[in-house]
Amino acid sequence: MNTRTSPVSRFISWAILALCVAYLTVPLITQFDYSLRMRRNTLSFDAYSKVLAIPEGSVELRQTTRGVTLKMPRFYSSLAFSVLAGVLTIAFSTLVIVPTTYWVHLRLPRLKPVLEFISVLPFAIPGIVLTLGLLRTYSAPPFALTNTEAGTMLMLVGGYTVFVLPYTFRSIDAGLRAIDIRTLTDAARSLGANWATVIWRVILPNLRVAVISASLITFAVAIGEYALVNFLFPDERSFGSYLAAMGRNKIYEPAALTIISYLLTWGLVLLIQRIARGTSQPSASIR
Amino acid sequence: MAYLQLTDLRKSFGSTVAVEHFSLDVAAGEFVSFLGPSGCGKTTTMRMIAGFEMPDTGRITIDGEDITHMPANKRRVGMVFQSYALFPHLSVRDNVAFGLDLMRMPKPDARKRVDEMLDLVQLSIQADRYPHQLSGGQQQRVALARALAIQPRVLLLDEPLSALDAKIRDELRNEIRRIQLELKITTIYVTHDQEEALALSDRMVVMNAGRIEQIGPPAEIYNHPRTAFVASFVGTQSTLTGALTESRDALNLPGGQTVRFGTTLTHRSTGDSVTVHLRPEIIMLGEGADERNTFRGIVAQVMFLGSVVRLLVRADGHTLAADILNNPALRVPQIGETVAVHFAAEACHVL
Numbered sequence: 170m171n172t173r174t175s176p177v178s179r180f181i182s183w184a185i186l187a188l189c190v191a192y193l194t195v196p197l198i199t200q201f202d203y204s205l206r207m208r209r210n211t212l213s214f215d216a217y218s219k220v221l222a223i224p225e226g227s228v229e230l231r232q233t234t235r236g237v238t239l240k241m242p243r244f245y246s247s248l249a250f251s252v253l254a255g256v257l258t259i260a261f262s263t264l265v266i267v268p269t270t271y272w273v274h275l276r277l278p279r280l281k282p283v284l285e286f287i288s289v290l291p292f293a294i295p296g297i298v299l300t301l302g303l304l305r306t307y308s309a310p311p312f313a314l315t316n317t318e319a320g321t322m323l324m325l326v327g328g329y330t331v332f333v334l335p336y337t338f339r340s341i342d343a344g345l346r347a348i349d350i351r352t353l354t355d356a357a358r359s360l361g362a363n364w365a366t367v368i369w370r371v372i373l374p375n376l377r378v379a380v381i382s383a384s385l386i387t388f389a390v391a392i393g394e395y396a397l398v399n400f401l402f403p404d405e406r407s408f409g410s411y412l413a414a415m416g417r418n419k420i421y422e423p424a425a426l427t428i429i430s431y432l433l434t435w436g437l438v439l440l441i442q443r444i445a446r447g448t449s450q451p452s453a454s455i456r
Numbered sequence: 457m458a459y460l461q462l463t464d465l466r467k468s469f470g471s472t473v474a475v476e477h478f479s480l481d482v483a484a485g486e487f488v489s490f491l492g493p494s495g496c497g498k499t500t501t502m503r504m505i506a507g508f509e510m511p512d513t514g515r516i517t518i519d520g521e522d523i524t525h526m527p528a529n530k531r532r533v534g535m536v537f538q539s540y541a542l543f544p545h546l547s548v549r550d551n552v553a554f555g556l557d558l559m560r561m562p563k564p565d566a567r568k569r570v571d572e573m574l575d576l577v578q579l580s581i582q583a584d585r586y587p588h589q590l591s592g593g594q595q596q597r598v599a600l601a602r603a604l605a606i607q608p609r610v611l612l613l614d615e616p617l618s619a620l621d622a623k624i625r626d627e628l629r630n631e632i633r634r635i636q637l638e639l640k641i642t643t644i645y646v647t648h649d650q651e652e653a654l655a656l657s658d659r660m661v662v663m664n665a666g667r668i669e670q671i672g673p674p675a676e677i678y679n680h681p682r683t684a685f686v687a688s689f690v691g692t693q694s695t696l697t698g699a700l701t702e703s704r705d706a707l708n709l710p711g712g713q714t715v716r717f718g719t720t721l722t723h724r725s726t727g728d729s730v731t732v733h734l735r736p737e738i739i740m741l742g743e744g745a746d747e748r749n750t751f752r753g754i755v756a757q758v759m760f761l762g763s764v765v766r767l768l769v770r771a772d773g774h775t776l777a778a779d780i781l782n783n784p785a786l787r788v789p790q791i792g793e794t795v796a797v798h799f800a801a802e803a804c805h806v807l
Contacts, residue, residue, distance in 0.1 A: 349539060355508055356541035356599075358528040360555035360606060370554075374545040 197431070204424035216425035220244055243411055244426075248433075251408035254398070255391030257322070258329040259384045262337050263373075265330065267380070270338065271372055274345050275354060288338035291331055300397045303328050321401050328397045333390050337383040344379025345372075381441050389434060457520070459484035459642055460505070460610055465514035467500055474500040476666045478514070485640040487633070489653035492663035493689065498646045501663075502612050505644060507531050518609050534608030538615040540595040542587040548574070548598050549583045555606035573601035576635060593624035600632070604639065611636070611643045617652065629656060650690050654678060662686045684807055687733045692766075694739070694776045697731045700724055707732065711772040715749055718802035733805040736766055739778035741789070744798030751776060752796045755789050769797050 174182075207215040227242045241249070273280050291299060307314045307324050314320035330337075350372060357371045373380070395409040405414055412430070416423045458481030465478040475497040482488050490498035503509040505516060507528030516524045523531055542551050552573050556566040574580045577597040587595055596616055603611060613632070617625045633656050636643050647653050653660050654674040662669045662677060662685075670682045681687035696715055698707035706716040707730050715732055724730065744750045753771025764779040765788050778797050780786065789795050 348544070349541065352537050352539050352541040353543065355506070355528075355535065356537060356543075356602075357554070358508070359506055359531075359533060359535040359612075360602065361529045361532070361558040362554075363527075363529055366558065371543055375543075377545075 197428075200424050200427050204421060204428055207421040216421040217429070220422050220425050220429065247406060247408040247411035248392075250406050251392050251398075252388075254322070254325055254329065254407070255388040257326045258333070258391055259387050261326050262330040262333065262383070262387065263380055266334075266337050266341055266383075267373060267376065268368055270341050270345060271350065271368060274350055284338070285342075288334050291334050296332070296396055299331060300328065300400060303331070303397070304400055315401065325398060325401050328401075329387065329391055329394065332394070332397075333383070333387045336386040340379045340383040340386075341376060344376040348372075348375050385438060385441055388437060392430065392434070458482060459486075459519055460644075461515075461517045462501070462505070463515040463517075465501065465504060465511045465516070467497075467504060467509060467511050473666050475504070475511075478668060480661060480668070480671065482642060482644070484519075484642055487636055487643045487645065487656060487658045489645040489647060489657040489660045490663060491647055491650055491653040491660055491690070492669075494648060496663040497666040498648075498661075498663050499614060502614055502644055502646050505610065506533050506535050506612055532606060532608050533610045533612060534603030534606060535612040535614065536596070536599050536603050536616045538618050540587070540592070540599045540619075542595055542598055542602070544587055547584050547586055548579065548590070551587070551598055552602045552605050554602065559606065569605055570601075573605045576604070576638075577601045577631070591624075592620050593628055596620065596628060597631070600635070604635070604641070609642070611641050613643065613645045615647055616645075618647075618649070632656065654690070662690065664689070679805075681733070681805065681807075684731070684733075687805065687807065692736050692777055694734045694736070694774070695731050696734070696774060697729060700726055700728045700730045702726050709772070709774075713751070713772060715804070716801040717804035717806050718800075719806065721806065731807055733807060734776065734799055734803070735805075736777040736779040737764075738803035739776055739797050739799045741767075741778065741780060741795060741797060743796045744800075748798070749801060749804075750796055750798040752794065755791050755793045755795055758788060758791055760788075767795070767797075769795060771797070 204216050205212040205214065207213060207219075221244065223242055223245075227240070229240050231238050231240055240246075270284065273284055303324065304315075306312070307327075314324045353371050353375070354367055357367045362370065392408050393412070394407075395413055398407040399405070399410050399413075402410070405411065408430075412423070412426060415426055460480075460482040462478055462480045462482075465475055466473070467475045478497070478501055480488070490501060492498050500509060504511050507523070507526060507530075511524065514524070515522060518531075518533075543554065546554065549570055552570045553566050556569055561569070570583075571580065574583055577600055579594060579597050579601065582590060582594060582598075587598070590598065596619075600616070616632070617628055620628065629652060632645075645653070645656060654677075657674055659671060659673055660677050661671050664685045670677060670686045672680075677686060677690055681690060687693055696707070696709060698709040698715065700707055700721060701714070703720070704722065704724060704726065705718075705720045706714050708714055717732055721728075721730065751769070751771035751774070753769040753774075753776070755767055756770045756775065757768040759766040759768075760782075761779075763782055765782055765786070767778045767780070767789060769776045769778060776797055780788075
């Protein structure tokens with residue numbers, strides 16, 4: 170094979186790469202630059218301090234009729250709320266998707282195309298349609314989930330599970346393809362494992378990387394989602410709502426917030442990668 | 457009474473019948489091999505014993521207990537797979553302890569049992585390694601230790617050596633038999649490798665197209681195959697087909713030559729088509745006494761197999777395989793050379 174390339178084509182490839190990098194980084198750089206200009210004629214981190222500030226008396230434990238609540242500045246409370254929604258979604262979608270996909274792989278391979286079709290539906294249907302559909306169905310009787318706080322949260326988590334289905338399903342599907350689930354299942358069964366034990370102690374640990382990458386996307390969606398959460402929790406307690414509200418009312422803080430959430434996401438990625446590398450065993454060499 | 461009893465098992469997948477009329481009694485501590493070409497139903501039968509497949513009809517009992525419809529995880533039947541099937545995320549020790557943990561065996565006892573098992577398969581040093589850090593042979597030893605740790609009532613081995621190199625395969629083969637004899641564990645061994653089955657088994661079950669062709673000790677299967685399939689599948693053979701003579705102790709080949717065999721076929725009539733099966737080790741170089749059962753032909757192929765040299769001799773339109781024992785002073789006939797071969801009438805196997 171001829172691996173030598175002409176100077177012209179080399180130039181073109183570099184130019185395309187440079188354009189792509191610029192396309193991705195220039196908005197980030199300008200945003201960062203803008204976030205530093207809160208103080209006139211000088212660069213400062215004032216916008217960041219404003220966003221991250223914890224003024225005296227802003228954190229307190231309050232005893233109310235419904236139990237103990239923790240009051241925090243909005244940046245932290247909204248972030249905590251969305252992280253909670255993310256964690257619950259990860260747990261819920263893992264609980265639903267892993268056993269389902271596993272069972273289809275093992276016993277109902279004919280249904281794989283059906284599952285694949287369902288998994289791309291959230292791509293094909295606009296988010297607002299999904300949101301309104303979910304609301305109309307589950308906020309009205311017989312479900313009436315929005316009548317309670319827990320029910321509303323369940324709806325949010327259920328909605329997010331659907332939103333991220335294309336990513337989570339694909340990731341877990343690929344993970345299952347990479348291991349010999351049939352023989353591992355047989356081996357575990359012959360050693361006395363029931364189905365729950367097989368999934369929990371044999372399949373799930375070998376899907377660690379797949380579940381983690383699915384979790385990452387789930388987190389990103391949960392942190393930034395606006396449409397569904399704003400319908401379900403109109404009091405703007407989510408991070409997405411907080412971001413939107415900031416964008417409406419402030420000038421420099423939204424830019425700072427964008428950079429912060431960008432760094433948060435990266436921090437999360439690194440954290441998850443660290444966890445994955447620290448404990449997982451390569452599974453590719455089983456055969 | 458039989459320890460493991462399979463009675464008239466049948467299993468089909470859609471319109472394909474995988475196993476039919478399968479009945480077998482296995483004594484406690486016996487080593488039985490299922491031998492046959494791929495798709496003959498040997499693995500399906502084993503999977504029915506393990507509980508991974510449910511028979512359409514028939515019965516499976518272990519030590520008198522009917523386990524036909526018992527879930528796989530309740531049977532206490534150990535299994536070793538061709539692909540090892542070790543849990544990649546667990547160390548060697550944890551793999552072996554997996555079944556004991558599920559049995560809720562107290563930790564100190566489990567630890568002791570795991571140590572014993574690793575000692576048995578000579579892998580104590582590797583206890584804290586992970587499967588991907590072991591060679592294929594070592595992985596299969598771990599798999600064996602894991603299956604034996606739960607003290608299974610029956611041990612099932614599904615082509616355990618197929619994925620290994622020739623040398624390791626021989627080593628592990630001896631090891632499996634040693635351990636089996638030491639623990640006196642009832643064992644079913646599935647293989648398509650006749651050499652393995654012949655070397656290891658107390659008895660063999662030769663299968664073809666979902667049915668049992670013959671059950672018997674290795675020597676009986678090899679020396680007295682009951683069907684043409686068994687004769688051709690187990691070992692190498694040459695065949696000569698012709699018409700039975702009036703005396704019914706010989707046949708006339710289409711070329712005019714007469715082949716005498718040691719027995720008189722009283723239940724067959726003159727002129728019947730009869731086939732004589734000849735193992736390569738009974739065909740000798742040179743002429744027989746009175747030129748009986750002697751063929752002259754041209755050497756078509758010479759195969760050096762180590763302990764023996766196999767000649768394919770083409771004579772009167774027949775191909776005869778003859779083995780000669782190797783020794784350094786042996787003069788091996790060359791391809792194209794004309795040689796005579798003969799065989800004793802008593803050594804012929806007639807079907």
